[in-house]
Each structure stands twice: as structure tokens, then as C-alpha cells.
Amino acid sequence: MTYYVPRGGLPPQTALTTDRARFTDAYAVIPRRTLSDITASYLPGWSGMRMWVLARPLSGFAETFSQYVVEVAPGGGSDAPESDPAAEAVLFVVDGAPRLTLDGTTHELAPGSYAFLPPGASWTLHNASGANATFHWIRKAYAPAPGLDVPPAFVTREQDVDPVAMPDTDGSWSTTRFVDIADLRHDMHVNIVTFRPGGAIPFPETHVMEHGLYVLEGKAVYLLNQDWVEVEAGDFMWLRAFCPQACYAGGPGVFRYLLYKDVNRHAGL
Template sequence: MSYHVPRGGLPPQSALTTDRARFTEAYAVIPARTLSDITASRLPHWEQTRLWVLARPLSGFAETFSQYVVEVAAGGGNTDVEDEVDAEAVLFVVDGSLTLNLDGTEHALGPGSYVYLPPATPWALRNHSDATATFHWIRKAYQRVDGIDVPEPFVTREQDVDAIPMPDTDGAWATTRFVDQADLRHDMHVNIVTFEPGGAIPFPETHVMEHGLYVLEGKAVYLLNEDWVEVEAGDFMWLRAFCPQACYAGGPGQFRYLLYKDVNRHVGLTL
């Protein structure tokens, strides 16, 4: 598996300012080079760690989730994790090695490792290696429902989960799902979507789910509302609910992205 890893730095003074960055009422595009040293941030209780915030709840922007790309240097890690009592999370490792302490049990994580963490789960991460490690951290406020249990935490790897071809695509478009779609305990899905060169979403999807898409590999032309935008590995896209979307994978290799969406809950009737 191949995953884009941001390395920070800063574009040279000779670089053109013109870019593919977009921020609209319907969508946003954050190009890979935006993840530079000057846009990185840090968190309390995280040692030798920096992160880039790709999405956060904000009027006119993401409403249901936040997403970070987190870089943990050698010897780094956390002593306290979550300020929000209702926050659930998915961690997806794209580089290096980390040790996850999940409620007292240790798990070795590497590229492709996927972790689901329900709210109020004790966990900690530590980088015991000599190199940096990078992971995505996607957070959402869990929506509890009477009579439905909160899901259990789990740890798996993309390498151990079969990608399921979408119907009538001859394998040109497939989705790696880490949670059963029929499991109503889960109110968010974080999947990996893969297109073979030339594969496409052949119609403008227009639906209630909000999306965060981080391009792990390859390139494509993506329809976002009324605009066709070129995207490549390391780019992030936010799509508002009902934003029309489609794409053509550009090749020469696969086009793959990490996809967030909110699912399986009633629509709130108050703003």
C-alpha cells in the first residue's frame, strides 16, 4: 500500500503563488503544499508532536467532524488525549511505527493500521522508533440512541480488509469498509476508496452525508459542485452535504483517498 506523507518545509521564494486552493460555500480544497511548517500546530499533553488541522466544525465549513494529520517525532507521544467527553475517533497510520495503549493493552501500529475509538475510551500513543510517524486523526461527537449500544474499540489494517468492488464497475471502483454498513451502532464511516486508472464516479452524487477526502495516492479530476478541480496525493477536500461530486481517475497508477462521512442517524430539525 502507498500513502502520501506530508513532510512540512516551506515552498521556495521562487514558487508561483497561483494554486488550486479553494474555499467556497459548497466545498474546499486544501492542496498538499499547504501543509507546511508555518501552518502546523501543536496540542497540549502531546510531546514531540505537531499536526495540521484539515477540518474543524465552523460556520460555513465542516459541521460534523474534525480531521488532523499528526506527525510524532522519535520518542514523542501523548499523556492525555481527548478533551471532549462524547468524541469518538478513527486513527489511520500512513508512516512509521507507533505503539497504541488501548485500555491497558498494547498494539503495534504501522502504515495501514486503522483504529476505531468510541467515546470515553482510554488510549495513548507513543513513538518508540528512531524515525517520525504520521497518522490521520478523525473526530466526531458520537450521537447516542436509546436502545443501541456504543460500538467497541477495534484495531485492524487496510492490508487485512478486502476492498469491495462497486456494482457494475468491473473492479475499476472499489471501497475498503472497516465497519459493517448495517451496524447502526456506528454514526460515522471512514473508508478507503480506490479507482483504477480511468475509473470514474459516473454521475454527480448529491446526498446528505458530509465528506472529508484526503488523497492518499495518485491523481484525478474531481467535480465539486459546478467546478472540475485537479487533485493529487496529499490534497484534502471538504464537501458540504448535498454538494454534487464525481471524478475521473487520471492514472498512471491508482487514485485512492481516505473518506469520512456521517451516517445512520436522524436528521436534526433545529439549527
């Protein structure tokens, strides 16, 4: 499986300024070349790390989550990565071999590794290897629900989870789900969506869930509100609730993205 990995740097002075970057009332597109050295951020409590912030709660836009791409240099890491006790998280590794210690158990991660971290989880992350490690870090304030426990932490890999074909698509559109959709303890899902060449979302999905979509592999044209936008590996799409969306993956290879959505809770009033 292939995962796009940003490497930073800076476009040359000869590069065209015109790009596909967009920010509208309904959606945003952050092209991959935006993840350059000058747009990187840093966090207290970490060493040898930098990150690119793809999404953060914005009033009047998408309000439920934040998403980072984190790069940790050899020897870098943190013994106290999360400062918010109410935050749950998903980590998805796209490069390198970070070491996650979760509730006293050490996990040697690799590209395709996926970790769910409930609020209050005790975890650390370090890179003891000789090369950079890169992962997505998706955070949300957990919304408790009466009669439901907080879901437990777990670590798995994309390679160990079978994708589920969407109905009546003959496998051209499938979803790799890391959480059972019937498990209402979870208030967010982070999945991987895959289209074979020619696969499509054949209608404009218009729904309450907010989305972050990071393209892991391939290219496609994506309907965002009223605009068809070309996207490729490394691009990020950020959608507020009810933004119409559809997709056509023309190939030549598969088109895959990491998808966040909020689920299973009342709308706040």
C-alpha cells in the same frame, strides 16, 4: 500500498503563489503544499508532536467532524490525547511505527493500521521508534441512538480488509470498509476508496453526508459543485452536505483516498 506523507518545510521564494487552493460555500480544496511548517498546530498534553488541521466544524459549512494529520517525533506522544469525553475517533497510520495502548492492550501500529476509538475510550499513543510517525486523526461527537450500544474499540489494518467492488464497475471502483454498513451503532464511516485507471463516479453524487477526502495515492479530476478540479496525493477535499461530486481517474496509476462521512442518524432539528 502507498500513502502520501506530508513533510512540512516551506515552498521556496521562487515558487509561484498561484495554486489550486479553494474555499467556496460548497467545498474546500487544501493542496498538499499548504501543509508547511508555518501552518502546523500543536496540542497541550503532547510532546514531540505537530499537526495540520484539515477540517473543523464551521457553522453553515461542514459541521460534524474534525480531521488532523499528526506527526510525532521519536520519543514523543501523549498519555491523555483526547480532552473531550464525547469524542469518538479513527486513527489511520500513513508512516512510521506509533505505539497505541487501548484499554490496557498495546498495539504496535504501522502504515495501513486503523483504530476505532469510541467515546470514553482509554488510550495513549507514543512513538518509541527512531523515525517520525504520521497518522490521520478524525474526530466526531458521538450521537447516541435509542436501543443501540456504543460500538466497541477495534484495531485492524487496510492490508487485512478486502475491498468491495462497487456494482457494475468490473472492479474499477472499490471501497475498503472497516465497519459493517448494517451496524447502526456507528454514526460515521471512514473508508478507503480506490479507482483503477479509467475508473469514474459516473454521476454527480448529491447527498446529505458531509465528506473529508484525503488523497493517499495517485491523481484524478474531481467534480466539486460545478467545478472540475485536479487533485493529487496529499490534497484534501472538504465537502458540505449536498455538494455535487463526481470523479474521473485517468491514471497512470491507481487513485485512492481516505473518506469520512456521517451516517445512520436523524438530522438534527
